[in-house]
Amino acid sequence: MRRPGWTIPGRWSLARQLLVLQAAIVGLLVAAGATIAYLDAGRSADDAATQTVTAVARSIADADNVRTAVASPDPSRLLQPYAERVRRDTGVAFITIMSPAGIRYTHPNPSRIGGRFVGNTGPALAGLTFTETYTGTLGPSVRTVTPVYDGGQIVALVAVGITIRVISAELRERLLFLAGIAAAVLAVGMAGSYLVAARLRRQTRGVAPAELREMFEYYQAILHAVREGLLLLDRSGRVVLCNDAARDLLDLGPPQPAAGRSSSRVALASPLPSADLRGRLVTDLGLPDELVATLVSPEPRSDEIHVADTRVLVVNTSPVRSRDRAMGNVVTLRDHTELQGLTGELDTVRGFAESLRSQAHEAANRLHTVVSLVELGRPDQAVEFATAELKTAQRLTDRVVGSVTEPVLAALLLGKSAEAGERGVDLLITEDTVIEGVAGPRDLVTILGNLIDNAVDAALAGADVRPPRVVVRARKDDGALVLEVSDSGPGVDPAAVPEMFRRGWTTKTSGGPVGHGLGLALVGQAVRRHGGDVHVGHDAGAVFTVRLPLDPP
Known part of the structure; x- marks a missing residue:
């Protein structure tokens, strides 16, 4: 988020901070480079001046006319014009030819001819050519002093110098060039820094580093929370x-x-x-x-x-x-597991309520029949009819309640029995069915409810057996609860068994993958959750056998 008007560097955007940092780095690099270039230029100017005065001094000292003039009665008359001509040609500040005692024969200022040389001559008198920076009559200068030999004897000395003022003027010319280069490098660096900062500003949308850090920390916390x-x-x-x-x-x-x-x-x-x-x-x-x-x-x-x-x-x-x-x-x-389980329980309750509704409707019909028989003066037949219906319903209820100790499962079986009967399917619960001491009734509701629903649909699809039939059996076998649901339908293709417990597998042609193909997948999920297994066989129709350990992992 962008906050206009920020003035505190710590709250500047990341792009602005990067721009300032890059500008500072570029500025420091340019300043350091310019300083190094300046020192190098100064050293180069000194070296060039030293080389120039040394070369000129040695050239003059080696000239034959200089030795000849020194031996003449008036050396200045011959040497002064020569020295000035060489000085103008080479651009040095002064050329002084002197006696070994330091008495000048030449000088840029003729009035100083005959005076004593201002500077050191000791190393030259010892036969050495040396260079020094010394302040003489023309000011500070870089000078070279060398001896003049004639017949192996030192007959004169030559001093050639360039004033520091001339060297500084030459250095200033170089500095102007260096300053131009430094300014160009700084401008290019600043332009590059601005382009990088502009791109970064577009990428980060002008967010400050502290905000980026906070956003990242919140992002990490949210992801894990x-x-x-x-x-x-x-x-x-x-x-x-x-x-x-x-x-x-x-x-x-x-x-x-x-x-x-x-x-x-x-x-x-x-x-x-x-x-x-x-x-x-x-x-x-x-x-x-x-x-x-x-x-x-x-x-x-x-x-x-x-x-x-x-x-x-x-x-x-x-x-x-x-x-x-x-x-x-x-x-x-x-x-969605919990919600799916609750949905299954709700479907069971709805089915039970629907079965109660249908039973209430049938009870009303039977009651009308009994009343009509009484009105027709046949009370014995009325009692016999009412008792027979009551015994049939009570027998199923007693069998379910007596063999299934879990109320939710008992209600499920009673509801599915009534629902199947209403659809024209006989739902039979075998005499040896026992479901007791089993944990996780919700998963058993999922398993039995979906298997019975599929069995009823399959029984209705089978045309060979009338009336359609579904048989439910539950028993304990070797530390496991065995649930068996069989139907009188057409059965299941063995090639389809490996895929039928995955979502989307269905034999129905309506409803699409969302409406169908979920029941058996939920059955497989519940069975796996309890460490059990499902076997699909074939008798008159399909036979689904579920084994659930009584002590699940």
Whole structure:
């Protein structure tokens, strides 16, 4: 978020801070470079001056006419014009030719001829050529003094110098050039810094670093705190982000022991031992194909239900686009298991209420029949009719209540029996049915309710047996509760058994994948959650056999 009018550097936007920092760095680099160039230019000017005066001094000292003039009665008459001509040609400040005692033969100021040389001559008298910076009659200068030999004897000395003022003038000319280069480099650096800062400002939308840090900290806290799973995928289907809730909902955490699980168990995903999913293809996570297709779908998906190994997931996807370019998908996952269980219980209650309604309707019909028989003067037939109907209903109720100790399951069986009867299907509960001491009645409601519903539909689809029939049997066998639901329908194709407990498998032709194909998936999920297994066989019709350990893992 942009805050106009910021003046505190600590609250400047990241782009502005970067611009100032880059400008300071560029400025320091240019200043350091200019300083180094200045020192180098000064040293180069001194070296050039030293080389010039040394070369001129040695050239004069080696000239034959100088030795000849020194030996003449009036050396100044011959040497002064020569020295001035060389001085003008070479651009040096002065050329002084003197006797070994330091008496000048030449000088740029003729009035100083005959005077004593101002400077050091000791090293030259010892036969050395030396250079020094000394303040003489013309001011501070860089000078070279060298001896003049004639027959192996020092007959004169030559001093050639360039004043510091001349050297400084030459250095100033170089500095103007250096200043121009430094200014150009600074301008280019500032322009580049401004372009980088402008791009960064567009990318960060003018947010200050402190705000970016706070946003990142809040972002991290929210990702780990929300109970809703969040999965970000790039356009190639690779995981960009997966929060803790998504890892848990998709079973992507470290592998857990699976003792007691049946080999027929169908898993949603193989747990990954690595905690880092970033950069992995979603197709490599071991997720079901229909879920992978939803996650990478280029079209948005809303509230799609996918049955996992132990959960029912509601999946929403939203494609992300930037400048009309696909960037990937944002996927949210919600755990629908509890809601699905409550929905199943509600469906059971509704079915029970519906069965009570139908029974009330039948009871009213029977009551009218009894009253009519009494009015016709046949009380014995009226009593016999009423007693027979009562015994039939009571026999079913007594059998269910006596063999099923869990009230919710008893109500489910009574309701499904009445509902099946209303649809013209005989729902038979075998005499040896016993359901007692079983934990998790909600999952048993899911298993029995969906199996009975499917069996009733299958029985109605079978035309060979009249009336259609569904048989429910429950028993204990070797430490497990065995539930068996069979029907008189056409049966199940054995080739379809491996896929029938996954979401979307159905034999119905109406309703689409959302309306059908969920019941058996929920059955498989509940069975796996309790460490059991499901077997699909064939008798007169399909036979579903569920084994649930009485002591589930």
